[in-house]
Amino acid sequence: MAYILILGGSPDLVDRVRSVPGHIVSALDRAGMDELARVNGLESVLNVRDDMLADMAILGDGLPVAEALSMAESMGTLFPSVDRVLVAEPDTELVLRAMRSGVRDIVSRDATEDELKVLMHRADRSPTSVRRDDANPPPNDLHRMIVVSGPKGGVGRSTVATNVALALARTAPMDTVLVDLDLQFGDAGELLDITPSHTIAEAFGSAGSLDGLILKTLLTVHRAGFYVLCTGESPASSDEMSAAQVRQLLRQLSAQFRYVVVDTAAGMNDQTLAAIDEASDLLLVASMDLSSARAVRREVDMLVARGVAPASRHVVMNFADRQSGIGVREVEAAIGLPIEVLVPRSREVKLSNDLGRPVIERKRRCAAGKAFDRVVDLIRADELVTRSNKHRGVLVP
Template sequence: MAEQQDDKIRLLIVDDIAETRENIRKLLQFEPDIVVVGSASSGEEAIKQSIELQPDVVLMDISMPDMDGITATELIIKEVPFAQIVILSIQNDADYMRRAMRAGAREFLAKPPSGDDLISTIRLVAQRAKEQREKLVIQPLAIAVPQPGEPGYKGPSKPLGKLLAVYSPKGGVGCTMLATNIAIGLSSEETPTVLVDGNLQFGDVAVFMNLQVKNSIVDLASRVDELDEDIVGEVLMKHDSGLYVLAAPPRPEMADEIQASQVRTVLRFLRMHFAYIVVDNSSTMDDITLAVLDMADLLMAVATTDIPSIKDARLLFDLLNVLEFPKENIMFVLNKTDRRSGITSEAVAENLRQVVEGEIPLDDRTVATTVNRGEPLLLGDKSRPIARNMLDLLATVKQRLIAEELSSEKIVEKERSRVFGR
């Protein structure tokens, strides 16, 4: 790409009527920051050109002879995740808009658009495209394990990375919020860390981290027999903070393709390359969750201070007991604690006979802002009480994981006997 075009907004116009394409081109011809890189007259052509031309913004007509604009939108985003699609439509139907949004469209413009509307909308969404483009620059896995004779080689007994599983039998208690923050806190140059979205159907780790998913765990599951640093490096995303992320599949039905044994293999591979692996799990106790728990060095069991959550936590502890999960590997954390709830953490601890090792207060405003912006708490203002609690929790997690490492230092690969999972 020519140097001076790097900052320009790359636009693709898609419409089956040549006159419409030409009119739009004319409206934009004097804008110094917008360059029309292509125009397509059908859905199929639009997809082909998007892959080839990598536009920041695609102006998309709705009805075309071969496919509708929604299908084309969906397919383009799959191929060019940073591309921002603006739908041009005569219809103003709410249902249609909803479907288009779900397919990944960013904005709508009534047809024919005014020059001002068109230009300001393109500029607005292009900003987002630029940010996402930057995030998508794939960094190779620079975590080569030192070989014999190389500096840093620790001998065959180099401990494997420690796996922290975050789990609650009840949904919505804050597992993802905790997993993202703890993973960010654990990640450093000396301790490379990967956050794995184990909620394969409805995982939202990427949303919490404001990352656009291009590749996901599906792409590794299907290639478990040939995993190497190049393949894994291509699939992992690197967040600005330095944390690596292995995202959940972009669509829930894709989770069906993934088997527990494949998840195990992927996690085993990650343990050889990262100091810490944090897995955010779905609340369903299925084969996948069991496989993760089976490999976990530390299980962060999360609950909130309300009766249904406490009841489910009790069932979980009973189940873990039956499964002979080592009690010392459980770390019980209460989230959304609130003095006004009338249930203290001491009461919960006593009731469940389980020490509460971390407490994060309810703070709707702060958490909602960080989640909606995709900027985890520990990357923002750390003076707030909730951030201080998170730092305390992080310190406890580190202590527990380091203690675990010391106790298993001589073991090359610790395989807990298969008491559960397959």
């Protein structure tokens, strides 16, 4: 259970933070802060409760920005383990000033409930909070980069990616991010019914690719508790993104999130190859036809020849249908790998895609939803093997 301290926050902000359950919240208005600091200095403000130090200090909307940044810098000297969050309207110049002052995050004055939950979740993972509550284990340090690939168009890569990301977010709320790397025609935003304020082009076209704090401001929060980095509306907006930039972006996200799910374009372009080279897990998506299966086989052969094929790779057959005229064994023979998950062709999936409500969100699982749960089970099983090998000192590929 994390301890949140709000300094100089408006009553509305204090009430909204307190409405998020499962946390200890204290608040000092401007008069209370000034009185404590005048008598005993800034240290007494952070130690307003004698029994514990705050995990997170929220510098509220009642403080002038310059004063809040100065206070954040002083806090970093006295208590570097305390997360500092600034409440203000973010822009690039302010973000850079905040970085220099040691601010970890910036939230708008009218932050949504989802955005506040993001802050609370991060406070729960702070070293102080973890030590205070032994029932909360420290976060896993073995992050997973799950790349969803398939050389043929129309096999449903984005459907797999969005549902897998949502399912993983239930395991790791606010610690999962979906990246739409179909830079020209990505539709993750449409499948999730979100309208992003920022796109992946901005991550490459600004200082966002250089700093984690700026990068995080470009992500969109999904209602189910995970982040999404969407493509732009114009295919031309992403033409100049290099493989090196993709690598840098994915490495930054992997350093911040437990699960990074990457949706890729059809074919094998340089950006997709860069993502696969960074992957811990590769989900190969095929449909129930021999042409699609043979294309997956050629992709795997090429990746192995280049030495970039992850050790953890699984084949997902989408649109599985007994009326297709061929069987699973024929498709497996064409691919040269076992098919571990069959996602049946269903009206539920098509309707869910049209509505922007992935089937995994439904309370009653349909057959397709259960198949996506199976994909996540495979990823988590590989994660446990990796963690076990690391603990035993085994070299992990």
